[in-house]
Amino acid sequence: MQSSTPAGRAGRPRSAAADTAILAATRAALVDLGWSKLTLQDVATRAGVAKTTLYRRWVGKNELVVDAVAELFDELRLPDRGSLAADIEGVVLQFAAILARPEAKSGLMAVVAESTRDAALRERIRTSIVERQKRLVLEGRARAQARGELPAEPDPVEAARTADLIFDVVAGAVVHRTLVSAEAADGEWVRSFARVLLWGLASLPHQPGLPQDHE
Amino acid sequence: MQSSTPAGRAGRPRSAAADTAILAATRAALVDLGWSKLTLQDVATRAGVAKTTLYRRWVGKNELVVDAVAELFDELRLPDRGSLAADIEGVVLQFAAILARPEAKSGLMAVVAESTRDAALRERIRTSIVERQKRLVLEGRARAQARGELPAEPDPVEAARTADLIFDVVAGAVVHRTLVSAEAADGEWVRSFARVLLWGLASLPHQPGLPQDHE
Amino acid sequence: MQSSTPAGRAGRPRSAAADTAILAATRAALVDLGWSKLTLQDVATRAGVAKTTLYRRWVGKNELVVDAVAELFDELRLPDRGSLAADIEGVVLQFAAILARPEAKSGLMAVVAESTRDAALRERIRTSIVERQKRLVLEGRARAQARGELPAEPDPVEAARTADLIFDVVAGAVVHRTLVSAEAADGEWVRSFARVLLWGLASLPHQPGLPQDHE
Amino acid sequence: MQSSTPAGRAGRPRSAAADTAILAATRAALVDLGWSKLTLQDVATRAGVAKTTLYRRWVGKNELVVDAVAELFDELRLPDRGSLAADIEGVVLQFAAILARPEAKSGLMAVVAESTRDAALRERIRTSIVERQKRLVLEGRARAQARGELPAEPDPVEAARTADLIFDVVAGAVVHRTLVSAEAADGEWVRSFARVLLWGLASLPHQPGLPQDHE
DNA sequence: TTTTAACCGAGACGGTACGTCGTGTCTTAGT
DNA sequence: ACTAAGACACGACGTACCGTCTCGGTTAAAA
Numbered sequence: 001m002q003s004s005t006p007a008g009r010a011g012r013p014r015s016a017a018a019d020t021a022i023l024a025a026t027r028a029a030l031v032d033l034g035w036s037k038l039t040l041q042d043v044a045t046r047a048g049v050a051k052t053t054l055y056r057r058w059v060g061k062n063e064l065v066v067d068a069v070a071e072l073f074d075e076l077r078l079p080d081r082g083s084l085a086a087d088i089e090g091v092v093l094q095f096a097a098i099l100a101r102p103e104a105k106s107g108l109m110a111v112v113a114e115s116t117r118d119a120a121l122r123e124r125i126r127t128s129i130v131e132r133q134k135r136l137v138l139e140g141r142a143r144a145q146a147r148g149e150l151p152a153e154p155d156p157v158e159a160a161r162t163a164d165l166i167f168d169v170v171a172g173a174v175v176h177r178t179l180v181s182a183e184a185a186d187g188e189w190v191r192s193f194a195r196v197l198l199w200g201l202a203s204l205p206h207q208p209g210l211p212q213d214h215e
Numbered sequence: 216m217q218s219s220t221p222a223g224r225a226g227r228p229r230s231a232a233a234d235t236a237i238l239a240a241t242r243a244a245l246v247d248l249g250w251s252k253l254t255l256q257d258v259a260t261r262a263g264v265a266k267t268t269l270y271r272r273w274v275g276k277n278e279l280v281v282d283a284v285a286e287l288f289d290e291l292r293l294p295d296r297g298s299l300a301a302d303i304e305g306v307v308l309q310f311a312a313i314l315a316r317p318e319a320k321s322g323l324m325a326v327v328a329e330s331t332r333d334a335a336l337r338e339r340i341r342t343s344i345v346e347r348q349k350r351l352v353l354e355g356r357a358r359a360q361a362r363g364e365l366p367a368e369p370d371p372v373e374a375a376r377t378a379d380l381i382f383d384v385v386a387g388a389v390v391h392r393t394l395v396s397a398e399a400a401d402g403e404w405v406r407s408f409a410r411v412l413l414w415g416l417a418s419l420p421h422q423p424g425l426p427q428d429h430e
Numbered sequence: 431m432q433s434s435t436p437a438g439r440a441g442r443p444r445s446a447a448a449d450t451a452i453l454a455a456t457r458a459a460l461v462d463l464g465w466s467k468l469t470l471q472d473v474a475t476r477a478g479v480a481k482t483t484l485y486r487r488w489v490g491k492n493e494l495v496v497d498a499v500a501e502l503f504d505e506l507r508l509p510d511r512g513s514l515a516a517d518i519e520g521v522v523l524q525f526a527a528i529l530a531r532p533e534a535k536s537g538l539m540a541v542v543a544e545s546t547r548d549a550a551l552r553e554r555i556r557t558s559i560v561e562r563q564k565r566l567v568l569e570g571r572a573r574a575q576a577r578g579e580l581p582a583e584p585d586p587v588e589a590a591r592t593a594d595l596i597f598d599v600v601a602g603a604v605v606h607r608t609l610v611s612a613e614a615a616d617g618e619w620v621r622s623f624a625r626v627l628l629w630g631l632a633s634l635p636h637q638p639g640l641p642q643d644h645e
Numbered sequence: 646m647q648s649s650t651p652a653g654r655a656g657r658p659r660s661a662a663a664d665t666a667i668l669a670a671t672r673a674a675l676v677d678l679g680w681s682k683l684t685l686q687d688v689a690t691r692a693g694v695a696k697t698t699l700y701r702r703w704v705g706k707n708e709l710v711v712d713a714v715a716e717l718f719d720e721l722r723l724p725d726r727g728s729l730a731a732d733i734e735g736v737v738l739q740f741a742a743i744l745a746r747p748e749a750k751s752g753l754m755a756v757v758a759e760s761t762r763d764a765a766l767r768e769r770i771r772t773s774i775v776e777r778q779k780r781l782v783l784e785g786r787a788r789a790q791a792r793g794e795l796p797a798e799p800d801p802v803e804a805a806r807t808a809d810l811i812f813d814v815v816a817g818a819v820v821h822r823t824l825v826s827a828e829a830a831d832g833e834w835v836r837s838f839a840r841v842l843l844w845g846l847a848s849l850p851h852q853p854g855l856p857q858d859h860e
Numbered sequence: 861t862t863t864t865a866a867c868c869g870a871g872a873c874g875g876t877a878c879g880t881c882g883t884g885t886c887t888t889a890g891t
Numbered sequence: 892a893c894t895a896a897g898a899c900a901c902g903a904c905g906t907a908c909c910g911t912c913t914c915g916g917t918t919a920a921a922a
Binding site for chain 3: 679681729747750753754755757759761762767770771775795806807809810811812813816817818819820821822825826827828834837838841843844845846847848
């Protein structure tokens with residue numbers, strides 16, 4: 001999380017249970033109140049902890065919420081569904097399911113907004129949330145290349161750039177659909193999105209009622 | 216905006232100049248302070264206006280910032296650059312340029328985050344910002360269809376759904392690149408993005424050093 | 431009151447009815463809200479008049495309330511009850527009855543408090559309220575001297591000083607009883623007070639159950 | 646004052662020095678600004694304290710000023726000057742000296758005016774200010790009875806009633822002279838007042854130029 | 861065992877912004 | 892020239908939250 005019994009080890013150690021309780025309380029408060037009405041005193045009370053304990057472990061509301069929201073993305077997995085298209089649809093649906101939860105909705109964009117003026121927060125978001133998600137893109141591409149669905153990348157620099165692009169397209173689309181357009185990224189939407197991602201715009205209008213074998 | 220001399224015309228009319236000054240002051244404050252440090256008193260002072268005048272015209276900080284940021288998107292145009300690919304690159308670059316400005320960065324995601332718990336704010340964002348942008352997608356598609364680059368849409372419902380999808384992909388990618396990944400959506404990125412959008416993932420690694428004639 | 435069609439007489443004349451309505455509305459507002467909650471907008475609304483009209487005729491809340499309260503003391507009279515003792519009791523009872531009304535209670539001490547830092551207001555209170563009351567003291571003394579109950583005053587300076595003293599003792603006792611001690615200045619209290627005033631402290635404990643022929 | 650570490654003693658204790666500083670700052674603000682211009686923020690700043698600290702200890706401006714003014718009356722004493730007349734003159738002069746101070750002038754009548762619509766405030770004034778003063782009346786009478794200047798009171802109910810009356814006459818006269826008539830209660834006035842109080846109106850005009858041996 | 865040092869709860873503290881309200885001025889249109 | 896209506900600049904209100912601090916009291920590793 002953030003500490004780890006720094007150097008001197010005398011004295012009473014920090015309660016490990018408190019961390020868990022605090023992060024859970026933060027998510028609960030996000031659900032009930034949303035980002036802007038959430039207060040650290042309220043989180044502390046919900047967690048059965050003093051406000052001081054919160055400040056001893058996190059520098060502020062932003063950092064706390066990043067950690068609380070980051071845990072939501074721990075459950076993201078990339079099970080092998082047999083094809084690149086199916087893998088994409090699977091992971092996008094998972095991502096959409098997480099973003100549909102109010103604690104993610106409320107918290108995620110708020111800390112991103114804050115991070116535009118706070119480099120440390122930006123870095124924390126990158127390591128706690130973004131990188132964790134980006135690994136799935138790399139993993140999915142490797143799997144597709146192993147299957148022969150995608151050609152190998154000769155240039156590693158270009159490969160990284162491409163992975164970043166794909167990540168922004170995938171994550172951005174789901175986030176925008178869910179938060180800005182404020183509509184559900186359901187199965188139908190995900191299938192259409194995966195088609196565009198794989199084959200481009202031209203592929204779109206051709207098979208509106210195409211029979212689907214998954215979901 | 217929000218008012219317009221409701222019905223009765225008695226009393227001193229609202230100053231039209233104040234609206235302009237307030238929205239400009241809001242953007243200036245966003246640049247200097249960012250969303251979370253922005254105070255309505257500061258905005259009022261910058262605009263040479265009393266705080267009460269702000270509250271008479273906007274219900275709160277969120278609504279004010281939506282209007283202030285929405286004006287930034289007024290300059291979005293879709294000049295005809297001859298091909299769908301060039302049109303996409305052009306408009307995406309414009310969108311990226313706006314999002315690169317600190318007043319947009321600070322304000323946009325913050326109000327989106329707030330809107331997850333406020334239906335009225337969500338609606339305001341939709342009409343003031345989202346719909347304004349979405350029109351460009353419809354316009355670009357119509358132009359591409361006229362050129363023969365895209366087939367006609369037989370089903371209007373499906374056509375709307377598709378436009379929504381494209382909009383979320385385009386806007387989402389730029390927003391995510393700019394705000395979450397926190398990197399510039401520059402010419403190179405935009406070209407790569409447009410290629411994926413048009414022809415899909417498979418098109419990506421084939422022409423890494425393809426000569427480019429625009430930007 | 432304060433104006434009177436100054437010199438130029440062109441244009442629409444001021445409504446005389448408005449003055450009456452405003453002062454009555456002020457007293458009503460004093461009863462309902464008290465001094466500190468009273469607002470000029472509320473008074474204007476009660477009087478069916480615009481706030482501007484109020485400011486055109488009075489400089490502020492203090493002056494308005496002085497005038498509104500002053501009218502309450504117009505009803506003070508000094509009917510000849512045959513003896514100095516009876517006259518005193520009669521006028522004190524009248525004064526107590528006025529001070530018992532909530533519009534006087536709320537307003538009077540408030541403007542006095544304000545007047546400690548505002549010479550113009552002090553002067554307005556003196557002419558509108560204090561002098562009006564003090565005349566009764568002079569009148570009562572003259573009558574008592576005519577009856578032979580009090581000796582004539584040889585020195586006019588000393589006579590004025592004495593009248594002021596008596597006035598402060600009488601008015602002060604009733605005001606303090608009513609507002610500070612917050613108890614009613616009823617018949618029994620007034621009789622005891624009159625006895626002290628006429629014959630001094632020593633007269634007090636002797637006839638507690640003395641038969642009374644008036645009130 | 647008002648608190649006293651209620652029951653549980655957890656948490657940081659309230660600063661005792663703050664109370665003193667706040668009351669002194671309140672009196673200073675009364676001197677500089679008067680009641681109506683006095684703001685709690687200004688008092689807080691003068692006391693080097695946050696506005697919240699004020700609200701934690703007093704419910705409002707009225708209560709704060711009552712406590713600040715009440716302390717002024719702590720210095721009232723009743724030194725034995727040998728005769729009832731001298732005792733009265735002495736204590737009245739002290740009372741007048743306090744009322745002559747601008748912090749008392751500004752604050753006292755204002756809170757009395759407010760108290761006409763606030764029973765809790767009335768009670769606070771009674772216990773903090775009125776009762777403290779009334780004790781001097783009882784003490785002075787007991788001393789005069791011991792000297793044989795006044796007869797003993799057989800009926801305790803009547804004795805209390807009489808003390809109240811004397812108190813209202815004395816305090817009321819000084820208050821009215823100082824605040825309403827807005828003139829100084831100086832030595833000459835006090836001597837005349839004491840004569841009336843002791844021997845009644847009839848005693849007044851007889852010795853206009855009587856030689857005085859005190860003041 | 862006894863230190864002993866860091867932990868913990870509670871809650872007061874100095875600050876700052878909030879959104880509301882009242883004041884006194886002004887700018888309209890209407891009488 | 893007056894009026895009613897209401898917008899305006901200003902500034903105080905009382906509340907809420909922030910992040911810090913100061914207490915009394917606990918807890919576990921080090922001495």
